[in-house]
Amino acid sequence: MSKKSMFSKIQIFILGVFAILVLAACSAEGASDTTDLEETEGEGSSESVKIVLNWFAKAQHGGVYAAKEKGFFEENGLDVTIEPGGPQVSSIQMVASGSSEFGLAHGDQLVMARNEGIEVVAVAATMQGSPQALMFHEGHGIEEFEEMNGRKAYIEPGIVYWQYLNNQYNLEEVQELSYSGQHTNFMSEPESISQSFVTSEPYFLGEEGIETETKLISDAGYDPYNIVLFVTKEYLEENKETVQQMVSAYVEGWDYYKESPDEITEIVHNATEDISLEALQFEQQTQEEFIYGGDAAENGVGYMTEERWSTLIDQLYELDLLDEKFGANEMFTTEFLPQ
Numbered sequence: 001m002s003k004k005s006m007f008s009k010i011q012i013f014i015l016g017v018f019a020i021l022v023l024a025a026c027s028a029e030g031a032s033d034t035t036d037l038e039e040t041e042g043e044g045s046s047e048s049v050k051i052v053l054n055w056f057a058k059a060q061h062g063g064v065y066a067a068k069e070k071g072f073f074e075e076n077g078l079d080v081t082i083e084p085g086g087p088q089v090s091s092i093q094m095v096a097s098g099s100s101e102f103g104l105a106h107g108d109q110l111v112m113a114r115n116e117g118i119e120v121v122a123v124a125a126t127m128q129g130s131p132q133a134l135m136f137h138e139g140h141g142i143e144e145f146e147e148m149n150g151r152k153a154y155i156e157p158g159i160v161y162w163q164y165l166n167n168q169y170n171l172e173e174v175q176e177l178s179y180s181g182q183h184t185n186f187m188s189e190p191e192s193i194s195q196s197f198v199t200s201e202p203y204f205l206g207e208e209g210i211e212t213e214t215k216l217i218s219d220a221g222y223d224p225y226n227i228v229l230f231v232t233k234e235y236l237e238e239n240k241e242t243v244q245q246m247v248s249a250y251v252e253g254w255d256y257y258k259e260s261p262d263e264i265t266e267i268v269h270n271a272t273e274d275i276s277l278e279a280l281q282f283e284q285q286t287q288e289e290f291i292y293g294g295d296a297a298e299n300g301v302g303y304m305t306e307e308r309w310s311t312l313i314d315q316l317y318e319l320d321l322l323d324e325k326f327g328a329n330e331m332f333t334t335e336f337l338p339q
Contacts, residue, residue, distance in 0.1 A: 059283035067253030107224030124302030126227035128294030135196035141213035149173035247336035
């Protein structure tokens with residue numbers, strides 16, 4: 001073999017090795033770029049969760065819609081689906097079954113669920129006080145609950161606060177009639193009584209030309225937290241970071257709602273077909289003290305205390321609605337609320 005031929009073969013060999021090294025380097029760089037891209041995409045992804053409301057979309061859910069509309073959920077790493085509630089929807093059952101990660105319900109409903117073996121935990125209270133009330137025709141109100149004796153009262157069967165009132169006061173002479181959600185009979189009977197929320201029914205009756213007065217159930221000492229954000233104990237223990245993200249966005253939503261209620265009420269109106277904007281604005285105005293007053297005035301939206309939960313548990317136990325008492329600290333936690 002000539003020297004020239006041998007030299008050519010060596011050149012070809014060197015070039016081949018060089019090409020292999022270049023390809024390997026490019027491949028490694030490409031893999032690195034892909035890994036970096038995947039990591040970047042992973043860091044920017046949002047966890048999908050659902051929150052089921054305690055009723056159809058209303059102003060009482062303004063903080064949820066604010067968090068969705070203004071991007072607070074997304075900023076906290078969540079992709080949140082809002083599912084409306086209704087008469088055929090139990091937020092507690094949905095959360096307990098795992099079909100929804102988060103739910104909204106009243107405080108006494110959560111305590112009753114705990115009694116039934118459904119381990120739920122409250123993580124933020126929307127309303128510091130309950131807007132549940134008894135409604136009367138204007139000029140036919142009462143000062144003391146005993147003054148209802150001798151009148152008709154339209155009350156939902158089994159509603160807890162009515163059991164509490166009967167236990168606290170002598171109401172044997174009240175003619176209790178089933179509340180159907182309609183107010184036709186109440187409207188035609190000036191001396192009658194109806195259950196209500198001060199944030200809604202007075203408005204609807206006013207639209208019908210019936211002026212009303214109300215007396216809060218809390219005047220009798222029964223005042224559970226309302227519209228409470230909750231999860232199951234199991235979910236909380238396994239998903240603390242997600243719960244923190246939800247509570248942070250939830251509180252941010254309600255803080256924004258406080259500053260821009262008209263804007264968010266418009267958004268809520270777009271999410272519901274059955275309630276007029278005027279009715280939602282009435283609710284918006286009348287619920288303000290329940291959400292931002294009380295302990296929330298000093299400690300922020302969502303705040304809860306062991307004393308309030310313990311009082312509620314004691315009251316339900318005295319009504320024989322609980323098989324046994326349990327510690328309030330099993331029912332709620334404030335660890336995820338802003339400090």
